[in-house]
Structure formats: C-alpha cells, structure tokens
Amino acid sequence: MASIGQIIFYSMVSLIVLFATFIILIVALAFSKPALELMSSNTNPVANLGEDQLLSCYLPREAQTDGLRDVTVAWMKEELRVYLYENGAPALGAQGSQFRGRTQLFPDALSAGNGSLLLRSVRSSDEGQYTCSISSSAGQRKVKIQLRTAAFSAPTFTFSKGILTAEASRWFPEPSVTWLDRSENVLNASTRFTTNSAGILSITSILRSANVSESYSCRVENNLVTAVAEATVTGAGVSGRTYFTFNVASSPLVSIYVNIISSVLCIYYVTPT
Structure with a gap:
C-alpha cells in the first residue's frame, strides 16, 4: 500500500506533466499558421x-x-x-x-x-x-x-387631385402593402394586384386625401424582401426614395432584417389633368 508521501509525490508529478502539456499546447497554437477558412459576405442572399x-x-x-x-x-x-x-x-x-x-x-x-x-x-x-x-x-x-x-422593384409615385398612387411592376411572392404617415400611423388605402403569365405580380396602391407638403411611406413586404418607399408630395410632383432590406432567419425563433443594399432617389412629376 502506497504511503502518503508517495501519493503526494505521484500527484505532484502528474500535475507537472499536465501543466507542461498545457504550456506546450499554448506555444504551439501561438506559433502555428492560421487555418485556411472560406468566407462569404452573405450566406443567405x-x-x-x-x-x-x-x-x-x-x-x-x-x-x-x-x-x-x-x-x-x-x-x-x-x-x-x-x-x-x-x-x-x-x-x-x-x-x-x-x-x-x-x-x-x-x-x-x-x-x-x-x-x-x-x-x-x-x-x-x-x-x-x-x-x-x-x-x-x-x-x-x-x-x-x-x-x-x-422578384422586387421600387414603387414609383404619382399625385393628382389629392390622390397619391404607388405602382411597383415586379413582386413575388405576393407582398402586403402598408401606408404610413410621418408619425408612423397606418393609413387606409386600396391595393390591387395583377399577375402576368410568369406569375409575377404588379402592384397599384392608392392613398386618398393625401396633402401637399406632407410625407408618406409605402411599405411593400413579403417573407423575403421589404421595400420602404418614402414619398413627399410637393407642388411640382412627388419626390421619394426606396430602401430595400432582406429578411434573414438567424434561428427558428428570431428573424432580423439586414443588408440594406440600395437607396434609390427618384423625382416624379405630376402630369397635368
């Protein structure tokens, strides 16, 4: 049967060996060449x-x-x-x-x-x-x-006699359309979808009782893409810009919007009626 002194001795030897192994591992990692890794700027485009x-x-x-x-x-x-x-x-x-x-x-x-x-x-x-x-x-x-x-495209705007119209020529899957005022209040609007032979939808959405010098946003959204089109009604027409974001599910419980890819600045002029 081993004595207490022998037990202590062998325990110390074991600790020294483990400590030395740990130091060697740290040194090896510090001086080793980094592993080759591939990257992608977007793995869910x-x-x-x-x-x-x-x-x-x-x-x-x-x-x-x-x-x-x-x-x-x-x-x-x-x-x-x-x-x-x-x-x-x-x-x-x-x-x-x-x-x-x-x-x-x-x-x-x-x-x-x-x-x-x-x-x-x-x-x-x-x-x-x-x-x-x-x-x-x-x-x-x-x-x-x-x-x-x-399929997604930026809405274009026209304004005539208090009616602000947004038209988008290419969307798929079918999106929802929401109008907001500058205070983020949801506004009543009517939206019509038309489907072409390829199954791509065109959108016409009408906001009535729009006012000159006011700003509105038209949000077109499906499970993949969101377009937020900001429009300001002026005396000369409608100025606006559209931001696109893409929906990425980072987990089954969480979805976040990332990768704002473009901001399109457009000026639309009123056709006299």
Whole structure:
C-alpha cells in the first residue's frame, strides 16, 4: 500500500506533466499558421429574378498576403456541377445544363483566394444550397450559401387631385402593402394586384386625401424582401426614395432584417389633368 508521501509525490508529478502539456499546447497554437477558412459576405442572399447575382466566396484578408498556387475552385448546387476552375482554366464539360453560359468567375482574383461566382439572369430554379470549395497550395476549405429567389422593384409615385398612387411592376411572392404617415400611423388605402403569365405580380396602391407638403411611406413586404418607399408630395410632383432590406432567419425563433443594399432617389412629376 502506497504511503502518503508517495501519493503526494505521484500527484505532484502528474500535475507537472499536465501543466507542461498545457504550456506546450499554448506555444504551439501561438506559433502555428492560421487555418485556411472560406468566407462569404452573405450566406443567405436573395436574388432578384431576371437579374445577375454575385455569390461571394473568398479567403480572409490575412490569408491572401502570400498569393496562392495551383488554385482550384468548384461550385456545386446540391449534386449538380455549377462551375469548375482548375489547371488555370475553366473546366465546364460536366457543368449542369441550366448553368451553361450563365456563370463566371474572376480569374484575376483567384490567386488571392477569391472564388466568387457571378450568376446571370437568375431563375426561380436557381434557388437552393450552393457549396463553394477552394483548393490550393494552402489547403482546401468549403463554405455553403443558401440562395433564395424573389422578384422586387421600387414603387414609383404619382399625385393628382389629392390622390397619391404607388405602382411597383415586379413582386413575388405576393407582398402586403402598408401606408404610413410621418408619425408612423397606418393609413387606409386600396391595393390591387395583377399577375402576368410568369406569375409575377404588379402592384397599384392608392392613398386618398393625401396633402401637399406632407410625407408618406409605402411599405411593400413579403417573407423575403421589404421595400420602404418614402414619398413627399410637393407642388411640382412627388419626390421619394426606396430602401430595400432582406429578411434573414438567424434561428427558428428570431428573424432580423439586414443588408440594406440600395437607396434609390427618384423625382416624379405630376402630369397635368
């Protein structure tokens, strides 16, 4: 049976070994080269149907300093090949037919670890999960991007005889339309939707009893996109601007609006009646 002195001795030896292992681990982490990671400026983008969409995929800045050799970039949509770049050139023989002639990388940026993909003329069938993979002399990593599709456009305004009209030519899925005054009070308005052969909605929303020199906002919103169009009625017409935001569900319980992408400043003139 071990004596108390032996127990203390072996306990101290064990603690010293553990402490030494901990110090070695800290030193190794401090001097090790940072792991190669892929990033995306937006892993849940909403693409406007019929327009081009950039799917971003790149290395962080600190990993771009030395340049990369033997870069291969592969884009996949589930099991479907979207784009492949290897041996210094595109290799598109196995590319999915729906992506032919509609995809592009930026060769000048590849050596810095930027494998972002430009997808032209987005279709509803493009919606889904994409995987970007970059392989190089520094290793291989992947990032996943969930692309969603919608149709959205900024409302335009006209004003005549106390009636303020907002028209938006392209929306999908069907949105709700809400008018507010400058105090954020909800106003009564009438809204009409018209659907074209492609299933895209056009919107005409009418606010009656609008006043000159007053400001109003027209909020067009579905589960993907929100457009807040601010309009001020002047003697010469209606001046306004529209802000777009995209809805991103960060968890099943929380949804937040992020990525304000554009502010469109427009002046609309009254047509004499």
